[in-house]
Amino acid sequence: MVSRLSFLGVIVRVFMWAFLIGLAVVVLYPLLWMVLSGFKTNAELFGDPFALPVDWSFDNYRKAWNGGVSGYLTTSVLVTVTSTVATVFVSAWAAYGLTRVQIPLSRTVTALILGGLMLAPTVALVPLVKMFQAMGLYNSFWALLILYTAFRVPFTTFLIRAYMIDLPREVDEAAEMDGAGRWTAFWRITLPMCKPIITSTVLLHILFAWNEYLFAMVFTSGSGVQTLPVGLTSLMSRHGTDFPVVFAGMVIAAVPVVLLFFLGQRYIVRGLADGIGK
Amino acid sequence: MRAIVQRTLGLAWVVPALVLVGVFVYLPLVQNLRFSTLEWDIYSGSQEYIGFDNYRKLLDDPVFWSSFGNNLLYAVISIAVQVFGALVLAALIEGVRSERWRRGLRAVYFIPSAISLTVAGLLFYFIYEPSLGPLNHMLRAMGLEELAQAWLGQESTAMTAIIAMSQWQGFGYSTLLFAVAIQRIPSEIYGAAAIDGVGPVRRFFHVTLPLVREMTGLMAIVTVSGSFQVFNEVMVMTGGGPNNSTQVLGTWLYRSGFVRNDFGYAAAIATVLFVITLGIALAQLWFARRRRVEW
Numbered sequence: 292m293v294s295r296l297s298f299l300g301v302i303v304r305v306f307m308w309a310f311l312i313g314l315a316v317v318v319l320y321p322l323l324w325m326v327l328s329g330f331k332t333n334a335e336l337f338g339d340p341f342a343l344p345v346d347w348s349f350d351n352y353r354k355a356w357n358g359g360v361s362g363y364l365t366t367s368v369l370v371t372v373t374s375t376v377a378t379v380f381v382s383a384w385a386a387y388g389l390t391r392v393q394i395p396l397s398r399t400v401t402a403l404i405l406g407g408l409m410l411a412p413t414v415a416l417v418p419l420v421k422m423f424q425a426m427g428l429y430n431s432f433w434a435l436l437i438l439y440t441a442f443r444v445p446f447t448t449f450l451i452r453a454y455m456i457d458l459p460r461e462v463d464e465a466a467e468m469d470g471a472g473r474w475t476a477f478w479r480i481t482l483p484m485c486k487p488i489i490t491s492t493v494l495l496h497i498l499f500a501w502n503e504y505l506f507a508m509v510f511t512s513g514s515g516v517q518t519l520p521v522g523l524t525s526l527m528s529r530h531g532t533d534f535p536v537v538f539a540g541m542v543i544a545a546v547p548v549v550l551l552f553f554l555g556q557r558y559i560v561r562g563l564a565d566g567i568g569k
Numbered sequence: 570m571r572a573i574v575q576r577t578l579g580l581a582w583v584v585p586a587l588v589l590v591g592v593f594v595y596l597p598l599v600q601n602l603r604f605s606t607l608e609w610d611i612y613s614g615s616q617e618y619i620g621f622d623n624y625r626k627l628l629d630d631p632v633f634w635s636s637f638g639n640n641l642l643y644a645v646i647s648i649a650v651q652v653f654g655a656l657v658l659a660a661l662i663e664g665v666r667s668e669r670w671r672r673g674l675r676a677v678y679f680i681p682s683a684i685s686l687t688v689a690g691l692l693f694y695f696i697y698e699p700s701l702g703p704l705n706h707m708l709r710a711m712g713l714e715e716l717a718q719a720w721l722g723q724e725s726t727a728m729t730a731i732i733a734m735s736q737w738q739g740f741g742y743s744t745l746l747f748a749v750a751i752q753r754i755p756s757e758i759y760g761a762a763a764i765d766g767v768g769p770v771r772r773f774f775h776v777t778l779p780l781v782r783e784m785t786g787l788m789a790i791v792t793v794s795g796s797f798q799v800f801n802e803v804m805v806m807t808g809g810g811p812n813n814s815t816q817v818l819g820t821w822l823y824r825s826g827f828v829r830n831d832f833g834y835a836a837a838i839a840t841v842l843f844v845i846t847l848g849i850a851l852a853q854l855w856f857a858r859r860r861r862v863e864w
Binding site: 307310311314315317318319321322324325328336337339340341381382384385387388389392393394395400403404407408409410411412413414415416417418419420421422437438440441442444445448473498501502503504505508509519520521523524527534537538541544545548549551552553556560563564567 | 576677791
């Protein structure tokens with residue numbers, strides 16, 4: 292009886308591992324294929340898609356880089372960095388105001404800011420285009436900076452606020468007794484104590500801004516203001532016959548965020564889990 | 570008096586967030602309702618109040634209904650794969666003894682969620698490509714020549730192909746979150762189950778499943794909400810074609826407003842999307858509140 296059970300157990304385990312490894316292959320193979328295809332010539336790609344590149348040259352990368360990807364990358368970095376800084380500071384201020392400062396109508400203010408979480412960007416698309424055209428910011432870097440900040444403030448405030456609520460109040464109260472103003476208390480005491488959640492929100496915002504497509508596509512049409520996701524699709528339409536160049540561009544867009552994930556995995560997982568679970 | 574002044578000054582902390590959210594999130598929402606009652610040609614600039622005509626047009630628009638149907642299909646498949654499939658997968662992973670393997674598997678499955686939907690969409694555009702795509706090559710190599718087809722080029726398979734890509738891209742994300750939820754289950758509970766001689770299958774149904782119920786509910790809500798906001802992958806892979814068969818509400822809104830120049834109609838679609846996503850969000854709020862009471 293015992294041996295039969297363990298025999299069954301072995302079979303089950305073999306199937307389980309076959310499934311887990313098989314799934315990992317299904318995930319990794321397309322990515323590997325993308326990287327390999329970026330090193331091929333068009334003829335090689337059409338010949339046998341499974342073959343290894345004959346000549347590992349960075350030609351396609353050079354072509355992609357000179358064919359617009361350098362510009363898309365610059366815009367992406369710029370939009371990502373500025374909107375991350377803006378979102379995290381605005382949200383940290385708001386979270387501080389909501390948890391540490393007595394403000395009038397604080398419940399209403401909390402509901403208003405966090406309520407933004409419920410609204411999908413698609414819903415606001417038509418009026419936002421009219422608004423940005425009227426402000427003269429349509430097709431500009433500013434449109435993306437403002438939109439990425441405004442639409443991510445609710446989520447980011449939500450995460451930082453939840454963290455600040457659990458922090459002990461005695462420390463900043465002591466600071467105030469010492470005559471430090473609110474402003475100093477925020478920068479010197481509260482913000483440093485929030486470092487783990489700030490790291491999470493920074494990383495999550497980078498992932499968001501780097502990959503965002505809807506606003507980037509609708510609000511930027513000219514070159515010079517296009518981010519990588521939109522730039523890749525226009526690279527695709529311009530290099531419609533030279534596919535390996537497009538693959539090279541895709542790899543350039545994917546590598547930074549994959550690296551970021553592996554470096555900051557702990558913080559990203561924590562932020563995601565808190566964001567959905569609280 | 571001084572206290573009132575000081576409290577009002579305290580508002581300075583929240584004003585930047587309030588202004589940003591108020592002007593760029595709430596105001597457009599209100600404007601959208603007004604826009605949806607207009608017949609509005611963006612080029613000639615003519616605007617005319619037409620009441621609920623845009624909504625009436627919506628009801629008679631077959632593409633609106635097929636888009637809605639595609640969003641629903643998206644939701645159903647995503648619930649099956651990214652909620653129930655991911656939950657089972659997370660339980661399998663967390664059952665692995667080696668910590669290194671657990672961490673490795675979770676990370677590998679998550680990689681597609683870190684890259685953008687644009688990159689994933691383009692990648693699968695090539696994978697599905699009829700002549701150079703590895704999918705057809707693989708089918709031919711396996712002797713399944715008759716199954717090789719233009720996956721994105723025909724109405725019968727295009728939507729399913731896009732949804733399949735999106736499952737590939739997203740299942741690691743929900744698996745990761747379920748894994749976190751399972752890790753939070755106190756190990757004594759599993760220990761007690763082991764002493765009672767509970768096997769892994771019964772343990773999953775009687776211990777794991779009830780204890781991650783809240784996470785399952787939240788994931789279901791988030792998944793459905795996401796299914797109605799689909800845009801990126803459809804735009805990149807098919808643009809809504811062939812013959813509008815892969816339109817979803819988001820892309821149909823975009824096409825109506827920005828390609829067919831019918832802003833009022835696009836605003837009406839946006840209102841429908843708003844009602845759906847708000848309804849789902851309120852369900853989530855209710856869910857989160859109930860959970861807080863339970864704990």
